[in-house]
Structure formats: C-alpha cells, structure tokens
Amino acid sequence: MNKYQVSVFFSIDEDFMSLVPKHRGVINELILKGVIDSYAISAEVGRGWITMNAKDKPDIHKQLERSPLYKYFELEIDQLMVYDSQMYRFPKMVLN
Known part of the structure; x- marks a missing residue:
C-alpha cells in the first residue's frame, strides 16, 4: 500500500448539502477500514x-x-514519500 495526499476542490450548492450525510457515511466507513487516515474540510473555501492508503x-x-x-470533486492526488503525525507516536505520559 502507498500513502497519498488528496486535495479536493468543490463548489457548494443545495444539492451538494443534501448529499453530505450520505457522504459522511462513506467517509466514516473508509476511516474504519483504514483506507482514510485523515479527513479535513476548510470552513472558508471549497477545499x-x-x-x-x-x-x-x-x-x-x-x-x-x-x-x-464525487461528481462535485476536482482531485489533485500526490503520492507521499514521508508521512508523520502524533497518531504514530507513543501517547504522552501524564503523571497524576
């Protein structure tokens, strides 16, 4: 498996918004299956x-x-050479 960064560009209209709940179901399923590591949508622009994976x-x-x-998406797909994040680190120790 390779790791990719997918940039998604889209325009929002009423039809788009009506499909968001079904879309979120697909995204949640892909996250649970380990296909998607992270998912973020800008609050300011259609990106x-x-x-x-x-x-x-x-x-x-x-x-x-x-x-x-998907029909609303314009995608830019880049294969990653390095991907690191806090998720791949040991949890921080908290002394009580």
Missing part, C-alpha cells in the same frame, strides 16, 4: 484534504467515487 491513483478514484459527492 479539503484526505490522507489515504491505496495501491495506486486509480484505486483512490475507485474508493472516492463511492461518495455521492
């Missing part, structure tokens, strides 16, 4: 970022096209 770029499209919002 989001998804860190995903997949065998190749067509696999990214295959996973995301399950979303009812």
Whole structure:
C-alpha cells in the first residue's frame, strides 16, 4: 500500500448539502477500514484534504467515487514519500 495526499476542490450548492450525510457515511466507513487516515474540510473555501492508503491513483478514484459527492470533486492526488503525525507516536505520559 502507498500513502497519498488528496486535495479536493468543490463548489457548494443545495444539492451538494443534501448529499453530505450520505457522504459522511462513506467517509466514516473508509476511516474504519483504514483506507482514510485523515479527513479535513476548510470552513472558508471549497477545499479539503484526505490522507489515504491505496495501491495506486486509480484505486483512490475507485474508493472516492463511492461518495455521492464525487461528481462535485476536482482531485489533485500526490503520492507521499514521508508521512508523520502524533497518531504514530507513543501517547504522552501524564503523571497524576
């Protein structure tokens, strides 16, 4: 498996907003399956970022096209060489 950073660009309208609950269901399922590591959407512009695990770029499209919002998406997909975050670190010790 390779790790990818997916930048998602979209425009919001009423139809888009009506599909968000179903979209969130797909995203939650992909997170639970370990396909998506992180998912973030900007509060200010029609842009989001998804860190995903997949065998190749067509696999990214295959996973995301399950979303009812896929038709609204313009994607930029970059394979990552290095990915590090607090999630991959030991938890901080708290002394009581």
